[in-house]
Amino acid sequence: MNGTPRLYHEDSFLHAFDARVVAHSSWNGAPSVILDRTAFYPESGGQMADKGALAGIPVTDVQEDEAGAIHHVLSGPLPPAGAHVRGEIERRRRLLHMALHTGQHMLSRALLDVARGETVSSRLGETACTIDLGVEKIDERALARAEELCNSIIEDDLEIRAFFPTELELKSLALRREPKVSENVRVVAIGDFDVSPCGGTHCGRTAQVGLLRVTSLERYKGKIRVTFAAGRRAFEELTAHSDVLQALGREFTCGPTDVPSAVDKLRRELTLAREALGHARAELAESSAEELWAKAQATDSTRVVAVFEDVDVPFLRAVAKRITARERSVVLLAATTSEGVKVLCGRGPGSAFDCGAFVMQAALRTGGRGGGKPEGAEGRLPVGVDFAKLVVELCI
Ligand SMILES: [Zn+2]
Known part of the structure; x- marks a missing residue:
């Protein structure tokens, strides 16, 4: 067997599946279960592991060993070898990872096309996602155009296809980057916008990404680090910011978009008050x-x-x-x-x-x-x- 068969390769929306316990093992000292097949995504390629439950027992970590076997670390007693178990993926977490991962492909392509920034590494974290570009500087307007391009691709609702091409087919594809593996290369094609080798979980159509936002830009170790959010995370971040702005608007008795001018006015008044206080003190x-x-x-x-x-x-x-x-x-x-x-x-x-x-x-x-x-x-x-x-x- 060439590692644990991965059901998410065929269907990233598969959130429940049946499998058989093949063996008990351990990962970093924690007891783990190996199945004859799994829909759980192990932490890899910058994407976090899935969470969920196996036979009703919470799955706290999923990792892949060098032989390709996928370890499910459980927080309770392991079901016995040979047992038939039901696996359930934490749906919301998986959907977020899919949106973030698809968003990362789109933004990497857009940054390459619009700002000539090649992605050298990326990370989809619990709280922030980053793309490191192998350039020393980037035009902020180009970055804004790249973000805009991603959101127009989302609006276009392109089909996203994940497949294993034949060797011949692979040679004919215009991949954005070289594959990290030499055989069984999996390719993810976002319409004809981007074609990249990847083993992760992605959305089925670009509209499922919902929204993509670049949230910060910084220099990092001689490179450019772009932080972004997509999907529900982008929506929740925007909502949190909007709530703060609404609350400030109520404080200033103005609309949210008038807050900057209200702050400006307050600053000017503060300067005048400080000057007046200075004069009064002197007197x-x-x-x-x-x-x-x-x-x-x-x-x-x-x-x-x-x-x-x-x-x-x-x-x-x-x-x-x-x-x-x-x-x-x-x-x-x-x-x-x-x-x-x-x-x-x-x-x-x-x-x-x-x-x-x-x-x-x-x-x-x-x-x-x-x-x-x-x-x-x-x-x-x-x-x-x-x-x-x-x-x-x-x-x-
Ligand atoms: Zn991917």
Whole structure:
């Protein structure tokens, strides 16, 4: 026997079949069953394995060994050798694989014809399908044309034929790529659009692919990697994106297609709001600095000590900058935040106060951190530190 006879070669829509258990074996340490024939597709050629059930027991993996025997890995006890069993393929999963695989043939052909990109490898994954092209770059408009060509081939509803040609017949076929096997070459012809050697499962007509979408393009190891979706997966991805856009439209009280301009408007408003906030902060820093300096002057002092709530360090710097413009001034500022007490120390050009030493002492005393130069320093003290009290203690 030349490996396990494959029923999917004749009919990829066969989702239930009867077979006999020929032997028990194992695959990667897991017990497996070998049948006298099977409709289960083993993982190969970049296509994932089928799932389903054998005699009611879930089939978790299907693999092909070097001799061509197909192993069915089951999640329960194996039916005995010689037993007649019913095999059932998970229909939705198989139909998706057929659409993805047929879509891959069509897109590989379209990329070759429209963008001169030859497929060097392809992968139909659980979540994404990719085609690697042996070119370093590709024109995005050509890629869009290739996608459009695939969808027009879907609309044309061409017949897809899988067959084993005679050697003579094989020589006369214009195959897109060389076969990977030397005998029993199986050929898949999508109308007269594409003819390729392939052992996988495909749709019977192009309309069954439903829809093909190129979802991304990237450079990968000196090649171009095209990610695509087809069939139900393309539909589900589009639906998910559409749902997000609809929800955004409701948020912005506009239609889905107006979301980009609504986001643009929001961006412009944000820029204006940031500018206004910047001006307001500058004014607030100015008036705070004036007020604090006036208070200090009222007590004949050149030292300003102040604690702010819910302000950021740039605000402290803005206030300090205005006060330290005065010749002999010293500023000791703090902002209480949920992350701790942020402190800033600065001095005027005529002052000999050592800001770095002050912040370092404050950090040492409280278990905080910080430091700087004699002219200016910053730090962060633990939550709850009474900064005004600390200043009195450290500056006596
Ligand atoms: Zn194929």
